[in-house]
Amino acid sequence: MAGVNLKIDGVEIEAPVGENLMQAATRAGVRVPGLCQLDGLSVVGACRLCMVEIAGTPRPRPACATPVGESMDVHTDTPRLREHRRVLLEMLFAEGQHICAACVASGACELQNLAAELGVDHVNFTPPPTRLEMDLSHPRFGYDPSRCVLCTRCVRACAEVEGAFTWGVAGRGRETHLVADLGVPWGEAESCTSCGKCVSACPVGALFEKGTSVGERRVTRALVSTLTARRDRESHREVLK
Amino acid sequence: MSKPRVATVWLAGCSGCHMSFLDLDEWLIDLAQAVDLVYSPIADVKDFPDDVDVTLVEGAVANADNLELLLQLRERSKIVVAFGDCAVHGNVSAMRNPLGDPGELVAEAYRDAVTSLHGHLPDPENGIVPALLPRVMPAHEVVRVDAYLPGCPPSADRIRTAVEALLAGTSPELAPSQRRFG
Numbered sequence: 001m002a003g004v005n006l007k008i009d010g011v012e013i014e015a016p017v018g019e020n021l022m023q024a025a026t027r028a029g030v031r032v033p034g035l036c037q038l039d040g041l042s043v044v045g046a047c048r049l050c051m052v053e054i055a056g057t058p059r060p061r062p063a064c065a066t067p068v069g070e071s072m073d074v075h076t077d078t079p080r081l082r083e084h085r086r087v088l089l090e091m092l093f094a095e096g097q098h099i100c101a102a103c104v105a106s107g108a109c110e111l112q113n114l115a116a117e118l119g120v121d122h123v124n125f126t127p128p129p130t131r132l133e134m135d136l137s138h139p140r141f142g143y144d145p146s147r148c149v150l151c152t153r154c155v156r157a158c159a160e161v162e163g164a165f166t167w168g169v170a171g172r173g174r175e176t177h178l179v180a181d182l183g184v185p186w187g188e189a190e191s192c193t194s195c196g197k198c199v200s201a202c203p204v205g206a207l208f209e210k211g212t213s214v215g216e217r218r219v220t221r222a223l224v225s226t227l228t229a230r231r232d233r234e235s236h237r238e239v240l241k
Numbered sequence: 242m243s244k245p246r247v248a249t250v251w252l253a254g255c256s257g258c259h260m261s262f263l264d265l266d267e268w269l270i271d272l273a274q275a276v277d278l279v280y281s282p283i284a285d286v287k288d289f290p291d292d293v294d295v296t297l298v299e300g301a302v303a304n305a306d307n308l309e310l311l312l313q314l315r316e317r318s319k320i321v322v323a324f325g326d327c328a329v330h331g332n333v334s335a336m337r338n339p340l341g342d343p344g345e346l347v348a349e350a351y352r353d354a355v356t357s358l359h360g361h362l363p364d365p366e367n368g369i370v371p372a373l374l375p376r377v378m379p380a381h382e383v384v385r386v387d388a389y390l391p392g393c394p395p396s397a398d399r400i401r402t403a404v405e406a407l408l409a410g411t412s413p414e415l416a417p418s419q420r421r422f423g
C-alpha cells in the first residue's frame with residue numbers, strides 16, 4: 001500500500017494514503033480530542049474540537065477530516081489550539097442545559113470528560129433561558145435536546161450501521177434538534193427498529209435508555225465500532241472467497 | 242506571622258460541599274491549627290469580617306441575601322473560590338432558570354401543591370424570607386472569582402489540594418480527574 005511520512009508532535013510516522021490525521025495521531029500515540037468522530041462511522045468534521053496546526057497552513061484543520069500528506073508537520077497541542085478547544089467546549093456547555101450532577105450520563109460522558117481533560121472548570125457563557133422539550137415517546141429510549149451537542153453520531157449510526165435512516169436534524173441556531181422520520185415523535189417513527197445503536201453512539205446524555213437514572217448510563221460506544229469492524233472483515237472475507 | 246484568615250459561606254446550595262469539607266477528617270485538625278476560621282456556617286459568627294485571606298463559596302446566587310453576602314465577601318476577601326458546581330455554574334440550584342418566573346414556581350411548590358401544609362406563602366416584603374432573584378447565577382457572573390473547585394460535591398481530596406495550594410500562596414492545580422463537573 002502506498003504510504004507517506006509525516007511528523008505528529010515531533011513523532012515521525014508512516015501512514016497509508018487515505019488515512020486521516022486523527023487515525024495517524026492515534027497510531028503515533030498522540031491523543032487528539034474530538035466529539036463527533038466515532039470509529040466506524042463516516043466523517044462529518046462537525047465539532048471542530050480536533051483542530052490541529054499544520055506547518056505552512058495558515059488556519060488549523062480538523063484532524064478527523066484531513067488526509068495525511070507527505071512530509072506534513074502536524075502539531076496537535078499548541079496554546080492557540082488549547083484556547084480554541086476550551087472556548088468551543090464552553091460554548092457547547094452554554095448551548096444546552098448541562099447539569100452533570102443530575103444527568104444520566106455523568107461519569108460516562110465525553111463532554112464532561114473533555115471539560116476535565118482540557119481544563120474547562122467553569123463556563124463563561126450563559127445557557128439559554130428556556131429548555132427544549134424532551135421526547136419520551138419511544139417505549140425504551142428518551143431524547144433530551146438540551147443535552148444534545150449535535151454531533152450527528154446517532155444520525156450516522158442509524159443510517160450507516162442499522163440502515164434505518166430514522167434520525168435527521170431540523171431547526172436553526174439554539175433550536176436545532178433531531179427529528180425522527182419526518183418530524184414525528186420518536187415512538188411513532190415507523191423506520192425505527194429500536195436497535196439502540198443511536199443511544200450507544202451518543203457521546204453525552206442526550207439519548208438514554210429509559211429506567212436509567214443519574215450516572216447510570218453505561219459506556220457502550222464501542223458497539224458501533226465493533227459492528228462496523230466485523231462487517232468490514234466479513235466483506236473482506238467475501239472478496240477473498 | 243499571623244495565621245491566614247479563612248472563611249466558608251453557604252449560598253444557594255444543599256450544604257453538600259460543606260459536608261464534603263467535613264470529610265477531610267483528621268486533616269481538619271491540622272487545618273484548624275494552621276488557619277483562623279473567621280466565618281462559616283459551622284462557626285457562630287454573625288457578620289462577614291474584614292481582611293479575609295481565602296473564602297470558599299458554596300452555592301449559587303439565588304436570592305437577595307446571597308447577592309448581598311457575595312458582594313460583601315468579595316470586598317473583604319483576597320481570594321474567592323467558587324466551591325462546588327452550584328457556585329461554579331449554577332448546577333442544581335439553577336435548574337429553576339428555564340422554568341421561568343420564580344414567584345410562580347414557589348406558589349406551585351409551597352402554596353398550590355396538594356402536599357402544601359399552610360396554603361399561603363411568607364411575604365418577601367416583610368423580610369423573613371429573602372426575595373428570589375429572577376435568575377439563579379453562578380458566582381463569577383456577579384463578582385470576580387479567583388479559583389474554581391468543580392464537583393457536586395467536590396471530594397475531600399479536591400478540597401484539600403485546592404486549600405493547600407491557596408494557603409501556600411499558589412493557585413490550585415487540580416488534576417483532570419479532580420476537576421470534573423458533577
Ligand code: SF4
Nearest residue numbers: 098099100103109205
Ligand atoms: S450530557 Fe454530559 S456534560 Fe451534559 S449534563 Fe450530562 S454528563 Fe454533564
Ligand code: SF4
Nearest residue numbers: 158192193195196198
Ligand atoms: S433505535 Fe436504532 S433504528 Fe431506532 S433510531 Fe436508534 S439507531 Fe435508528
Ligand code: SF4
Nearest residue numbers: 148149151152154202
Ligand atoms: S443525540 Fe447524541 S449522538 Fe445524536 S446528535 Fe445529539 S449528542 Fe450527538
Ligand code: FES
Nearest residue numbers: 034045047048064
Ligand atoms: S472530531 Fe473532528 S470535527 Fe469532530
